[in-house]
Amino acid sequence: MGVWRIDADVLAGSRFVVSPMVETIGCLAALNGLHRVSASQREWLAEYGPQFRARWAADAFALPFLRDAIRPGWLADFLVKPPHGGAPRFAAELERVAATTDEQARRDILEAMDRPLAPVLHEDGLVARAVELLDWVWRHAVRPGWPRRRRVFEADIVARTERLGSGGWAAVLDGMRPGMRWLGDGRLQINAYDYPPRDLTGTRLLFAPTTSQRGWVSWEEGVDLHAIVYPCTGWLAQDPDVVPPGALARLIGPARARILTLLGAPKSTTQLVALTGQTLGSTGGHLRVLRDAGLADRRRAGRSVLYYRTDLGDALCRDQAPR
Template sequence: MGWWQVDADTLAQSRFVVSPLAETVAALKTLRHGTAAHPGERRWLDAHLPRYRERSAADPVTAALVGAALGPRWNATFLTPTPAAEGESGGGDRGGDRGGDRGGDRGGDRGEDRGEDRGEDRGEDRGEDRGEDRGEDRGEAAFARELEPVRATPPGVVRADLAEALGGPVPELLRRDDLAERAADLLAWVWTETVRPSWPHRRRIIEADALARTARHGTHGWAAALDGMRPGLRWLGGSRLQVTPSDSPPLELAGAQLMFVPVTPSRSWVCWDVPPVDGRRARPGRRYAVVYPCAGVLAEEGRRPVPQALAALLGPARAGLLTQLDVPRTTTQLVALTGLPLGSVGRHLRILREAGLAHRCRVGRSVPYVLTAAGRVLLDACPAGPEPPDGGPGPGRPRPGRRAGRLRTPRRRAAPASPARPVRPPGSGGPGRGGARRAGRPAPARSRPRRGPAGCGRSPPAR
């Protein structure tokens, strides 16, 4: 077996990292093998595998490069670089340290007061609008930064990495100097065509897994947090971390940076940076990473729609969680499916459990939630409402151009105050009662005013 010697300081400073490039490499591995681990991945392959095979058939050099770089035992180092520790982080950096402290301290007090009103009103509309756009922009920029070292790898280092992955000489077809450029172009194509369109959803799943493992570490320790992360990975005790079941020399990680990188495809590998010296890899650097398939990768198709009456009764977020509990689901899976923050999901589940609509059970180390008999009766008693006959907005449906959010009661707006009008005496011809001309009635006769002596002004009208 292969194991790493991890001291206490390295383990304490380890973190979870979100890596768009690692997600792309995992997608490339799935496309190359053409096998799916679950129905959702099967649908993804059905959508993208034909185009990948067409591209490979049109470029045999790149196809041979992928086959050599992703060997049966080792990956070429230049194609699977170690993510930077200062990159975007999920559980260990933001989600674990900050999310756990802020979510626990402030979420319980502020969340229940303001969260249900502001969070459901603004969060679903604003969060989906801004969050997904901002997530795509950040993912694109992070992917471009991670791809630069792949494209800049010297030709000699690429050939040395391929020889190590193959365990022998490099084929004649791959003895050329543009392999790094070809590999970067292929990764950019996989990212653009297959990963970036669903990156906001993938990121939510990755962050949910990192948050759940961080919470498990705080409760049960590192052995529980690492349990089931990837085949062959387990905590041996005595500062030893087994990373692979195959035999490989042990590595000492004293003072190094250890990162855990979740990805949504069912692929895993370990990597560490080996800076090149004079065109060859010399010795391992200071960054090590474990890339593993995260939990909560579930298909969104075929889900039961949220009944409109139930959403009006419980609120759309809580009603959506209740409809997901027709089968047992963990908190991580619910976060991944709904896109809600972990603290909000936990708060809604607690309220549903206190109301007798859901209960939790323990299955090994996981604690899934499921409907109670009362919750199932309530869910079955609220069928989805019919569509309006004219296709216009109906109860619980957003008006055109608006996102579906919380049902809002229309507010009556006060009429704008009219400007003050001068009060005129009756009979003066103004808009008063006496001055208004009525239909069919002539205006009252008025005589010309008489003038008095100079300086006396006008005399009152004759009666």
């Protein structure tokens, strides 16, 4: 199995990032049709899959490239370089992909591949055409919904950070992505493949959420940087732009109605801030009103305080739901 050895200094210096390129690669893998898709990607695929096929199905480069560079359970390394910076921009991340030579890209694609490279990938301009494809997917299929995705990712990061405070790194890392387990004693199983252990001492470690079902791991030797891309799953993957029923919004106000709708699963104040974009003070004020009205309550979970709907709040949301 693939094991990373991670000491306390690496964990202490690690951080979560939201990367537009990570999400674009995950979406491109879903559009490719050879990677399993998550539940949150299926609705998106129904909308953007036809557009993607209309633009790229007849392209002489795109389909051979996708078949060879984004294979089931595998992604070419030059496409998945770890993010740089705390809030990377897509244009900057795309420039890093564009800096790859065609020769290096071919070596990355051929790694662990049991068939010859598609002839079109031997032509000059391989990386430039890959960059064109990535840029199209970002601009046409990911960027239109990026604010919503970013809020979901930020809420996921908040939840995991709170879990870190209450349960330590073992609670955060164990099961972060399929096949990943915290083994203890500074050992992290990242997958079930038979790879030699990697010692991360002295390197930086990043965690980046994606809507992909499995995520991936990557590293960049020259800058001693490793990344774990993990699926943003569970109740945080719900649509933060969900619109509460109009009657409920008129009854208690749109901001409170939205918070009450989101409390179908327990959430902390900071998670609600990330999902709604409201200030901490406003969110706290709305929660107090909902508690005073008997529509919401709170309980402690470790070091976190989670808010949830009461039976009355559930009944109100259920009764106002469209039929």
